[in-house]
Amino acid sequence: MYTIDDKIYPCCTSVTMKFIGGKWKAVILVHLTDGPKRYNEIRKLIPTITERTLSLQLKQLEEDGVIERKVYTQKPPLMVEYALTDFGKTLFPVIQAIKKWGIEAAQTSKKIIRKNS
Numbered sequence: 001m002y003t004i005d006d007k008i009y010p011c012c013t014s015v016t017m018k019f020i021g022g023k024w025k026a027v028i029l030v031h032l033t034d035g036p037k038r039y040n041e042i043r044k045l046i047p048t049i050t051e052r053t054l055s056l057q058l059k060q061l062e063e064d065g066v067i068e069r070k071v072y073t074q075k076p077p078l079m080v081e082y083a084l085t086d087f088g089k090t091l092f093p094v095i096q097a098i099k100k101w102g103i104e105a106a107q108t109s110k111k112i113i114r115k116n117s
Contacts, residue, residue, distance in 0.1 A: 019064050020091065020098075024049055024057045029088070029095050032067060036083035058082060066091065 002009040009015045020026045024046070031037060031045045043054060061067040066088040072079040084091075 016094070019061075019066055020094065022057070024053060025061060026095060026098055028054075028057055028061065029066070029084070029091060030099055032082060032084050032088070033092055033095060036070070036081040038079065038081055042082065061088075 002012065002015050004015065004018065007018075009018065020029065027046055027049075028042060031042060037045075039054070039058070042058075043049070043051065046054070049057075058067065058069070062069050062082075065085055067082050068085050068088075070081045070083065072081070
C-alpha cells in the first residue's frame, strides 16, 4: 500500500495512474514532451477535448507537480505556457512506451485513420 496526500493506493500501478490516468492526461503529456506549449496550442493538438476538460486536466497535472504553468506578464496579452517539470520529465519513458504500444496496437488492428506524432 502507498499513501500520497492522505490517499491510500493499493499498488504502485495505481500510484502511476493517479498521475497519468484518464482519457486526456497522457495525451497532454505526449504533446508537452516536445517542449512548452500555450493553452491554445494544446487545444489545437487535441481538437476533440473540451475547453473545460483541458483546463481541469491541466490544473490536476499542475497540482500533482507533473507540469508547471508559467505566466508571462507582457502587455498585451497575458501569455501562459505549460511545460513538464523535472518530476514530469521522469514520466517520459512511460509516456513513450504508451505511445509506442498504441501505435503497434493500431497497426495490428489495421484501424489507423490518421498518423500523428
